[in-house]
Amino acid sequence: MEPDTERILLSGDEAVALAARSAGVALGAGYPGTPSTEILEAFSALGGRAEWAPNEKAALEVAIGAAFAGARAIATMKHVGLNVAADPLFTAAYTGVKGGLAVVTADDPGMASSQNEQDNRHYARAAGVPMLEPADSQEAHDFTLAALEISERWGIPVLLRMTTRVCHSKTVVRPRAASGPAMQPHFERDIRGLVMVPAYARPAHRRLRKKLAEIAAWNETSGMNVILPGDASRGIIASGISAMHAREADPGARMLKLGCTHPLPMNAIRDFAASVRRCTVIEEGDPWLAGEIRAAGMTVEAKPEEYRFGELTVNRVRRILRGEPDSAAALPRGNPPQLCPGCPHRVVFETLGRLRCIVAGDIGCYTLGALPPFEAMDTCVCMGASITVGLGMRKVLPAAEAARVVSVTGDSTFMHSGIPGLLEMVYNPPETGHVALILDNGTTAMTGLQEHPGTGRSLAGEPAAAVLPERLAEAMGIERVFVADPVADAAGFERLLRESLDCRKPSVIVVRRPCLLSARKLKAAARRAEEGARSR
Amino acid sequence: MKNVNVVIAGLGGQGVIKASDILADAAFRAGFDVKKSELHGMSQRGGSVSSDVRFGAGILSPMVPEGEADALVALDKDQVAVNRHMLRPGVAPLDPDSLGGAKLPDRKSLNVAMLGLLSAGLEDLPESAWLEALDAAFSGGAAAANREAFRTGRSIGEAIKEKA
Numbered sequence: 288m289e290p291d292t293e294r295i296l297l298s299g300d301e302a303v304a305l306a307a308r309s310a311g312v313a314l315g316a317g318y319p320g321t322p323s324t325e326i327l328e329a330f331s332a333l334g335g336r337a338e339w340a341p342n343e344k345a346a347l348e349v350a351i352g353a354a355f356a357g358a359r360a361i362a363t364m365k366h367v368g369l370n371v372a373a374d375p376l377f378t379a380a381y382t383g384v385k386g387g388l389a390v391v392t393a394d395d396p397g398m399a400s401s402q403n404e405q406d407n408r409h410y411a412r413a414a415g416v417p418m419l420e421p422a423d424s425q426e427a428h429d430f431t432l433a434a435l436e437i438s439e440r441w442g443i444p445v446l447l448r449m450t451t452r453v454c455h456s457k458t459v460v461r462p463r464a465a466s467g468p469a470m471q472p473h474f475e476r477d478i479r480g481l482v483m484v485p486a487y488a489r490p491a492h493r494r495l496r497k498k499l500a501e502i503a504a505w506n507e508t509s510g511m512n513v514i515l516p517g518d519a520s521r522g523i524i525a526s527g528i529s530a531m532h533a534r535e536a537d538p539g540a541r542m543l544k545l546g547c548t549h550p551l552p553m554n555a556i557r558d559f560a561a562s563v564r565r566c567t568v569i570e571e572g573d574p575w576l577a578g579e580i581r582a583a584g585m586t587v588e589a590k591p592e593e594y595r596f597g598e599l600t601v602n603r604v605r606r607i608l609r610g611e612p613d614s615a616a617a618l619p620r621g622n623p624p625q626l627c628p629g630c631p632h633r634v635v636f637e638t639l640g641r642l643r644c645i646v647a648g649d650i651g652c653y654t655l656g657a658l659p660p661f662e663a664m665d666t667c668v669c670m671g672a673s674i675t676v677g678l679g680m681r682k683v684l685p686a687a688e689a690a691r692v693v694s695v696t697g698d699s700t701f702m703h704s705g706i707p708g709l710l711e712m713v714y715n716p717p718e719t720g721h722v723a724l725i726l727d728n729g730t731t732a733m734t735g736l737q738e739h740p741g742t743g744r745s746l747a748g749e750p751a752a753a754v755l756p757e758r759l760a761e762a763m764g765i766e767r768v769f770v771a772d773p774v775a776d777a778a779g780f781e782r783l784l785r786e787s788l789d790c791r792k793p794s795v796i797v798v799r800r801p802c803l804l805s806a807r808k809l810k811a812a813a814r815r816a817e818e819g820a821r822s823r
Numbered sequence: 824m825k826n827v828n829v830v831i832a833g834l835g836g837q838g839v840i841k842a843s844d845i846l847a848d849a850a851f852r853a854g855f856d857v858k859k860s861e862l863h864g865m866s867q868r869g870g871s872v873s874s875d876v877r878f879g880a881g882i883l884s885p886m887v888p889e890g891e892a893d894a895l896v897a898l899d900k901d902q903v904a905v906n907r908h909m910l911r912p913g914v915a916p917l918d919p920d921s922l923g924g925a926k927l928p929d930r931k932s933l934n935v936a937m938l939g940l941l942s943a944g945l946e947d948l949p950e951s952a953w954l955e956a957l958d959a960a961f962s963g964g965a966a967a968a969n970r971e972a973f974r975t976g977r978s979i980g981e982a983i984k985e986k987a
Contacts, residue, residue: 621871
């Protein structure tokens, strides 16, 4: 790579991947989730070793293992994925790491493709890890390098907090030269440092707070936070994409643009606030920054509550600065997404609707079964919640109603966190039994056709082990396990579903039919491989 | 030069993202600062898709502010109503009807024909940058078909401009 001279147009996700590759990251692990998915795909395309883990907790733990062994690693996930990976994150903050570890969380304010718009800046404070917030692809690149360097310098995982508009916007990047890893991977025994039993965790917590105090002092002059010149009558404090919107909304204001937002450089913020007559915090999501700054004893203006909801835009920031009410709700809405014509999920939801089932759903393309014309899904909470929520309903509903409850999950979601649901079904079965449908279309379709432990292919498309849900169910001792194809035999599928509802025993039906988009992709890949073989 | 804001809109599968990638690449090749933004994910499933492309000397927000788009390119006529508020007052949207029923080599190249139409009005972007971006975006038979679709759209755009 030519340092400083090359100019490339990259998405934020691609910029993270490029930086990770040039910084010698030995392993990238994650679970697909909009808007983070493209990071590992790009990292793999650049020759990096990348893997789709079964879920985000597994991904982060694999990355922590690599970093314990002295290698640089990244773990990537969407905002809700960090909920799944929160357990290892909080204690890895105590153990610290040897090699650099960057944990990428991609938040989705406005919920373009998510079930909530949680603000993951809270995690940096809650877990006690440094946080960097890039505002465009250049910073996504530079802050990935910085995250790995900070991580190695203080031996602490670093949160790289991105948002949809940073991940998916393409902006110009001039790649900078990266320093390589500080060490070659090798394991050095450190039982007191890496085994978090109470006696060793108590001093580890004190070490963590000491590191954070040092990083806070460093951050005062770290260069991650910059003052953009402007009129001292109006001061704006912002970070990430909000800083871009705010600079455009009022280019004449003086701005403190924060890049490292945990631990905050409170002295620099205090000096800035004192240098301007009016100081407004512009931030997307929760009033996190304003809350932290006010808790430190400063007086700053924050956005009104109605701006907590949805993405910020230049127009909305202008309204905040002018003290005007929000009017975004009045904008026209486009067509909602829908299941593809010919999608095998369609038959399933038509059948569930006809049988008047109470459907505990899950996260994937098939969540669109909740929308017209089907309206055949009754709950959707989080990844893996279908089987368990359905079981909970069965346990308290009157028998006639309980017997209509069906859980519906997809293959990738089943691998992610649906398996413990089946264990719950076997171990604590409801009196009326239960019916779990696993819609196996052979891919993680919603996020753009990614592989998973059931597909038989790795992230890079190489052959891999394929775990079959029906074999897992049988191994758990479930007697009624079926595989059905409702496109080939709709009547047979309906008959099987009726029988399963009537028999009052735990039943698993694997509904197997490949995703149409995936079949097309696989055919194209096979053609390319054949052409490649011929030309060799 | 003033920054230029373009919104491209359509339905999932119509090539909105491909079109905005080509426009952003053309502006990038012409040496401008460029930002391009859209939402992926749910919107791929047949729903409304729109993509913002901004280029000029220095771009801040990647999203076109409401009422500041210099052009709206709708690949589906119904998407005009949903996005009209993005346009500057007095600017007419471009939709497939603007091509006046011109015959395209392939229906799939409607997005590129619309880019040709758009290109006639974007005087800061030289044709050579467009052609380079098209060549980078397509290979084989698709390359020739899309070049032709682009030229068809561009000549219609130029005829409209002359009339005005």
